[in-house]
Amino acid sequence: MTDARTTRLVRARRYLSAWIGFSAGGRFSQALATTIVLFAFGEPTVQVLVGPAGTWAVLVTLVVLAGLSLLGQRYRIEWHGVLPLSLIAFVAYCGVSVLWSEYSWVALRGFAETLGFVGLGLYLALGRDLVQVIRACGDAFRILLVAALGLEVLAGLVLDVPFPAFGIRADIAYGGPIQGIGGTRNVMGFIAATALVTFVVEYLTRSVTHWRAIASTALAVIALMLVQSPITGLAMIALAVAxxxxxxxxxxxxxSRPVVNAVLATTVLAIGVVLVVGRARFLPEIGAAGGTSTRLALWSQIRVFIEQHPVQGWGWVGAWPTEPVVPYVTFVDPSGVRFTSGLDVVVDAWLQVGLAGMLLLVGAALLAFARSWVTATTYPGVAYVWPAAVLVLLGVTSVAESTLLHGAGLMLFVTVLVVSARRRSWRRRLLHA
Known part of the structure; x- marks a missing residue:
């Protein structure tokens, strides 16, 4: 009996070793990276198709496969001094906040989901180099855009019936807005904008053929025109300026770069002040007045609960839970539908993890942008422009949608944060000193 058990253990170790070696291979790693991006950005559609339990199963499977792949690549991955302390501090604080939350089970589930997407972001940053990450994102976005536009055409032109489960209103025949696989036009706009940046960088790095780049860019532009999202419009303006x-x-x-950076920072600050002061006239011009009034009403409700736990917050949940837990059950729009986020990353983070956690998140974001900006403007490789451009889109979109706090936004933020730290981490310089 002992010999049989030993034989089974030896065989299991051999199978596990063989699988780890296979998962570390280039083709498998690239396919896994593409699948991860597909799942993260298509999560709303996956949720509809397989339900919460199925979505959790996919997330756990991808995390396990990513862990095995990293284990197989452990000897060639240089991770010392790369993991940003700002990211570690924020994630750790989110975990600690579960202890004082009044909805411990919901908070624990939300933190587990956060860890899952943080792990997927770490895999993209550590298991793939930057060009490979861009290629994986490009392949995934092509599939996502084709699926989104295909569903919209099917709903709006072929069947002329909305798909409420997917959030599709079948308005493509009228020129939009479309929701695609994002569930809302703002999320779909963020997907299309990020795809456009990825396709352009793919072409500039000569990672794809000329015709594939043209076709991909055309898909992204068509999607951007059809979403009709004011938030995405502002993000694209910010992206063009950047x-x-x-x-x-x-x-x-x-x-002369320090002088140019100072002039740019002053100009951006001045434009921001003008937009804030003149928002009453500016927002109606871009069709965002209604959305702004809704957000202001929600933020005034959130402020009441923030004042109850201003420093430590109510406890981390990431994406707002659907269960009737306080305070999230109290946030309802005028039509009677519950809000699914705080519609602003700073306000949302302040509600969940208080002033301390919000400052940690803002510090991590500013540090990531500073590192990616310096790298994009000083390193010769065009691929290093991608992290800075993605952070601009993510930052502007998160001001109105809390995109950075969960799902694909969190995964992308972690990826860019670690990629930027790889070139600018002060701890790596200490190690090589």
Missing amino acids: ALAIWSLRHARPA
């Missing part, structure tokens, strides 16, 4: 600034800095002399 792209022009990066191009100018990449072609400027190194000695």
Whole structure:
């Protein structure tokens, strides 16, 4: 009996070792990275198709496969000094907040989901180099855009019937807005905008053929035109300004870059002040007045609960739970539908993890943007522009949708954060000193 058990253990170890070796291979790792991006951005559709239990099963499976792949690559992954302390501190604080939450089970589930998407982001950043991450995102976005536009055409032109389960209203025949696989036009707009950036960088790095780049870019532009999202419109304006600034800095002399950065920062700050002061006239012009009034009403409700636990917050949940737990059950829009997020990353984070957690998140985001901006404007490789551009889109969208706190937004944020730290981490310099 002992010999039989020993034989089974030896065989199990051999199978596990063989699988780890296979999962560390280049083709499997790239396919896994593409699947991870597909799942993260298509999570609302996956939720509809297989339900919460099925979505959890997919998430856990991907995390396990990613862990095995990283285990197989452990000897060639340089991770010392790369994991940002700001990210570690924020995630740790979110975990600790579960202890004082009044909905411990819901908070624990939300933190487990957060750890899952953080793990997937770490896999993309550590298990793949930057060009491979961009290729994986490009392949995934092509599939997502084709699926989204296909569903919209089926609902709006072929059947002329909305798909409420997917959030599709079948308005494509009228020029939009479309919701695609995002559930809302703002989420779909973020997917299309990120896809456009990815496709352009893919072409500039010569990772795809000329015709594939043209077709992919056309898909992204069509989706952006059809979503009709004011939030996405603002994000694209910010992206255009950032792209022009990066191009100018990449072609400027190194000695003049600090001056150019100072001028750019002053200009952006001045524009921000003008927009805030003149928001009453500016927002109606872009069709965002209604959404802004809804957000202001929600934030005033949230402020009441923030004042009850201003420093430590109510406890981390990530995406707002559907269960009737306080305070989330009290946030209802004028039509009687419950809100699914705080519609602003800062307000949402302040409610969940208090002032301390919110400051940790803002600090991590600012540090990530500073590192990615310096890398994008100083390193010769065009691929390093992608992290900075993605952070611009993620930052502007998160001001109105809390995208950064959960799902694909959190995964993308972790990926960009670690990729940026790989070039700018002060701890790596200590190790090599």
